[in-house]
Amino acid sequence: PPLNLEQMIYEQNTNLQVFAREIIATATPTPEELAAQNQHLKKCRAICRRICPEGELVPFGSLVTGFAITKSDLDAVLTSPYPEDLFSTPNKIDESNSLPQNLAKEFQSEGFEATLLLKTRVPILKLALKATDESSFDLNCDIGFNNDLGVHNTRMLQTYSRCDPRVREMVLFIKWWAKRRHINSPYRGTLSSYGYVLMIIHFLINVVDPPVLINLQNTPIPEDVPPDQIFDEGGEGEHQIWYAKDIENLPKTANQMHVGQLLHSFFEYYSYKFQWGREVISIRTQGGIFSKQEKGWVAAVIRPGRSGHTQIKDRYLFTIEDPFETSHNVGRTCNPPGVDRIRAEFKRAVSIIRFRDGGKSMRELLCQE
Ligand code: CTP
Ligand code: MG
Numbered sequence: 246p247p248l249n250l251e252q253m254i255y256e257q258n259t260n261l262q263v264f265a266r267e268i269i270a271t272a273t274p275t276p277e278e279l280a281a282q283n284q285h286l287k288k289c290r291a292i293c294r295r296i297c298p299e300g301e302l303v304p305f306g307s308l309v310t311g312f313a314i315t316k317s318d319l320d321a322v323l324t325s326p327y328p329e330d331l332f333s334t335p336n337k338i339d340e341s342n343s344l345p346q347n348l349a350k351e352f353q354s355e356g357f358e359a360t361l362l363l364k365t366r367v368p369i370l371k372l373a374l375k376a377t378d379e380s381s382f383d384l385n386c387d388i389g390f391n392n393d394l395g396v397h398n399t400r401m402l403q404t405y406s407r408c409d410p411r412v413r414e415m416v417l418f419i420k421w422w423a424k425r426r427h428i429n430s431p432y433r434g435t436l437s438s439y440g441y442v443l444m445i446i447h448f449l450i451n452v453v454d455p456p457v458l459i460n461l462q463n464t465p466i467p468e469d470v471p472p473d474q475i476f477d478e479g480g481e482g483e484h485q486i487w488y489a490k491d492i493e494n495l496p497k498t499a500n501q502m503h504v505g506q507l508l509h510s511f512f513e514y515y516s517y518k519f520q521w522g523r524e525v526i527s528i529r530t531q532g533g534i535f536s537k538q539e540k541g542w543v544a545a546v547i548r549p550g551r552s553g554h555t556q557i558k559d560r561y562l563f564t565i566e567d568p569f570e571t572s573h574n575v576g577r578t579c580n581p582p583g584v585d586r587i588r589a590e591f592k593r594a595v596s597i598i599r600f601r602d603g604g605k606s607m608r609e610l611l612c613q614e
Pocket of ligand 2: 307
């Protein structure tokens with residue numbers, strides 16, 4: 246019998262919910278894998294300490310937020326109590342006796358594959374280690390230098406995740422989908438996982454009705470908060486890093502939607518409602534949206550990178566404002582074909598979810614490699 250619209254959507258969402266549960270279970274790393282990542286981290290710490298005894302290797306990113314899917318990279322940052330000593334002149338980082346170079350050599354002598362990336366926003370040491378008898382899991386680790394903001398924004402994402410279990414579920418599903426559809430490669434013209442997480446948080450605060458999340462950066466700052474917890478002297482000036490952390494005292498959400506409903510609506514929003522050409526996602530802002538005009542994010546600019554001769558192209562095709570470093574466009578990595586592919590993937594997802602065959606094509610196609 247023909248279904249009315251409401252019944253049809255109900256059926257689509259239920260199919261998606263069942264499918265999402267399976268994907269989330271597949272995507273979640275096993276306890277063994279997480280334990281191996283922690284072992285790897287310990288080993289990297291010990292090696293870093295040999296070269297930089299005053300520094301500390303601090304993990305951030307998905308291993309800390311709980312947004313790791315199986316085979317995720319490990320993100321860590323080497324912090325030092327003496328940042329000026331480490332990088333007195335940032336454009337000397339690629340000189341052969343700089344700390345990153347020395348670290349790279351030390352890791353290589355320990356059997357790691359080590360590559361120093363200098364064209365990125367912050368220098369990154371990329372490490373890889375194949376599984377051995379000691380650990381049956383490969384290691385892929387990115388080490389950054391003096392990037393405290395990454396540690397702060399990781400903690401805020403973790404706080405959002407603690408507010409509602411659906412945050413993590415949506416993130417795991419979307420990361421899995423984006424990886425399988427090859428639209429999660431910031432080095433190759435598409436968007437980082439961090440960018441997808443910000444898209445999800447914007448959706449859960451500002452789009453879905455009633456909201457699943459409260460804007461943690463847009464609540465009044467209590468008077469007893471010390472100034473160093475409000476502002477941070479980051480790499481490129483001062484940043485407000487305060488956000489509400491006492492989530493037990495925040496009002497609970499009235500939203501009862503399941504993850505299938507939320508994902509369907511998420512795909513629809515970015516397919517048909519969000520104005521990719523005109524709008525900037527800004528999760529710290531009331532309403533979550535700026536216009537590119539207001540933000541002055543219109544024409545691409547080329548600026549020098551940290552090491553003098555490298556150049557960074559700031560593109561504004563897809564714009565997501567970093568919640569702390571507000572001059573940074575997290576979508577900067579997206580080039581024209583990359584944005585087109587991302588947008589096409591959102592529309593493809595909607596059409597697959599809407600196709601009426603009991604969810605058969607959805608399981609086959611939605612996350613097809
Ligand atoms: N980050 C950032 N600015 C970016 C990209 C990333 O500050 N433009 C920081 C964020 O703190 C983020 C962390 O780097 O939490 C890791 O980013 P990413 O690797 O994209 O996200 P993960 O959740 O670690 O995803 P994956 O499992 O794909 O590594
Ligand atoms: Mg990562």
